[in-house]
Amino acid sequence: xxxxxxxxGRFRHAGRAPQPGPVRRVSEPAVTxxxxxxxxxxxxxxxxxxxxxxxxxxxxxxxxxxxLRLGAEPLLAEELAQETLLAVWRKAAAFDPAKAAASxxxxxxxxxxxxxxxxxxxxxxxLDDPSDAAEAEQTPDEALVTAQSETRVRQAMLTLPxxxxxxxxxxxxxxxxxxxxxxxxKLPLGTVKSRLRLAMRRLRDLLGxxx
Amino acid sequence: MTQPTHHPSDETLFDFARGALTPGRxxxxxxxxxxxxxxxxxxxxxxxxxGALMGELAPAEMARDALxxxxxxxxxxxxxxxxxxxxxxxxxxxxxxxxxxxAERRRRWAxxxxxxxxxxxxxxxxxxxxxxxxxxxIAVPKHTHKGVEMICVLTGAYDxxxxxxxxxxxxxxxxxxxxxxxxxxxxxxxxxxAADNALVARDLLGWIMQPLVRI
Numbered sequence: 001x002x003x004x005x006x007x008x009g010r011f012r013h014a015g016r017a018p019q020p021g022p023v024r025r026v027s028e029p030a031v032t033x034x035x036x037x038x039x040x041x042x043x044x045x046x047x048x049x050x051x052x053x054x055x056x057x058x059x060x061x062x063x064x065x066x067x068l069r070l071g072a073e074p075l076l077a078e079e080l081a082q083e084t085l086l087a088v089w090r091k092a093a094a095f096d097p098a099k100a101a102a103s104x105x106x107x108x109x110x111x112x113x114x115x116x117x118x119x120x121x122x123x124x125x126x127l128d129d130p131s132d133a134a135e136a137e138q139t140p141d142e143a144l145v146t147a148q149s150e151t152r153v154r155q156a157m158l159t160l161p162x163x164x165x166x167x168x169x170x171x172x173x174x175x176x177x178x179x180x181x182x183x184x185x186k187l188p189l190g191t192v193k194s195r196l197r198l199a200m201r202r203l204r205d206l207l208g209x210x211x
Numbered sequence: 212m213t214q215p216t217h218h219p220s221d222e223t224l225f226d227f228a229r230g231a232l233t234p235g236r237x238x239x240x241x242x243x244x245x246x247x248x249x250x251x252x253x254x255x256x257x258x259x260x261x262g263a264l265m266g267e268l269a270p271a272e273m274a275r276d277a278l279x280x281x282x283x284x285x286x287x288x289x290x291x292x293x294x295x296x297x298x299x300x301x302x303x304x305x306x307x308x309x310x311x312x313x314a315e316r317r318r319r320w321a322x323x324x325x326x327x328x329x330x331x332x333x334x335x336x337x338x339x340x341x342x343x344x345x346x347x348x349i350a351v352p353k354h355t356h357k358g359v360e361m362i363c364v365l366t367g368a369y370d371x372x373x374x375x376x377x378x379x380x381x382x383x384x385x386x387x388x389x390x391x392x393x394x395x396x397x398x399x400x401x402x403x404x405a406a407d408n409a410l411v412a413r414d415l416l417g418w419i420m421q422p423l424v425r426i
Contacts (some may be wrong), residue, residue, distance in 0.1 A: 049282065061270030068271055079276055082281055089285045096373050100255060103262035111230040111261065117236065154264045168281040172264050174336055178222065193222050200221040 032060065033150040036102035037095075044092035055087050059103075063110045067171040070114060081115060084110045101150045118175075156206040164199040167192055215247050215379035223252055223361070226278030226329050228257030234333050235340025237362075238307055239381070242251060242363040242403050245305045246379035288389030300336060303401065314342055326350050330403070337385040340405040345369070347400075350393035358407030360384040369393060 031039075031054070040057050042048035060081045067077035087109045095105055157165060170181055182192040226232045227240050229315060244251050253384060274280070297311040303351045308332055318328040324346030331340040336360075342365075354422065369376050371392040376382060394400040 052255055052285065053278060053282070056281055060266050060277060061273050061283070062265055063318045064273060065268040065271040066265045069268065077271065078277070081231075081271075081273065082277065082284070084395070090289060101259060101262060103266045106256070107265050108258050108263035110265070111258075115230050131299055146394070150263050150266060153259045154267075157260060157263060160230045168260065169264060170290070171225065171231070172229050172261050176424055177231070178226075200225060200253065200257065203260065204253065207256060207259075208252070 013049065016034050033101050033103065037097040037154070040092050040095045040102055040105075041097070042087055044095065049091050052085075052089055055088060055102075059088075060085050064107070066107075066110060067114060070175060071098065072114070072117075076117065080110065080113050087113070101153070103150045104151055152207060153203075160199055160202060164195045167195040168199050171196065176207070212382060214249075214375070215243065215377070215381065217245065217374070217376060217380040217382055218250055219243060219361075220383060221253065224253045224375045227258050228261060230252050233336050233405070235331050235338045238310065238330065238340050238407045239361040239363045239403050240364065242310070243379060243381040247381075258397050289343065300366075304363075306365060306403065308340065312328050318342070318344075320373045336407060337406050338405060340403070342401060343404055344399055345394045347394055347398050348396050350391055352393040355389045356384055356386055356406050358386065360388075360404060360406040362402050362404045365401045365403055367398050368395045369400050369402075370395060 036055065036058070039048070039051035042051040043055075062085045064077045064081035067080045068074065072080065084106065088106060091109070095102070100108075119163070157168075160168070166182070167185070170176075170185070174181060179189050180194050182189045185192065223232070223236075223240065227237060227244075230343075232240060244254060246391060271386060295308060297308055297315055299305065300311065300314065313328045313330040317330075318326050321327045326342075326344040328342040328344075329339065331339070345367075347367075360383070362384070364376050364378050364380050366378055368378075369392045371382070371390055375395075377391075
């Protein structure tokens, strides 16, 4: 099994607007994932501005980086990073650490704001919050999967064969259909799809049955 | 309610998690996720991967006063969002509000025993999402699709090439699929459907083609 280090450069696309710098080596963050979850709780419980500032300092530049990767202009990327962290403040009470790691929760907020912004810019029909219909009660099965901390997910990602990890990474920093991703990688579409399927299966095996 | 037996592919769940599904297909998938804990877990897993990957990106430089701006903005209450009130349809699986609004306001008869209600239209891709209600025992004329059609049963059931599809069941029909699904004799079947274009009818032109083209 090839372990992989998420080094960067070859995932960059020529002709794209400003790209953030190389992806860092996988390493433990200065604040633990649990620390971030506690900060969100502190905002929910007592409007803790210090906790907000710390979350902002860590996540806003990474959300901006994510937006830039997906082709947002720098001004829009900055605004979407702002909006994401504002949403963290406003929705803090809805954060459930048993359901998702702080980074997962913030990623979904950023993703949804990006989708909304893209729809606004092309005047598509408005849509309501993508999470509302999926918020039915949780089953034990689901709790198992979602209780995974960010660290575990990272470790699992490290065990993916390099070609699977590449497709997963490239997909997350793109909203292109698989057919275009396949073209970029000069691979048949079926190969890209099967790598994604294999990666999902492996991650499910590694993370789906841990408490 | 029993759990669905027909599920989206892993690629589709993954696309939803990475925010790459078109608006209509997202809606159809969300209808399924609302009743399927297993697929919800897969989506959450993929989202956790997204969170971890985002966390590994090199931080981009924010404006110097970004935090001050954010702290100023959290003082201001958010603009109130008008939430339309629509009653859930007790006979359907739970669906996003937009779908209920469409059913209430934009529903019209397309053929005897058949109604349609447009839900969304994506101007970028031309994708259309619509509700299709088909009366008991009626077969939809044989057709193929442009692009992959995604479909989720909201109520009732249909038989497609020998496979039964019940509420919550999800199907992805590619261009290669040519089929003639038939609603069971138990009652009306309502589906939420997203496709890049109206159905491509292979026979019985005009049965439902014309109304769909106007969606």
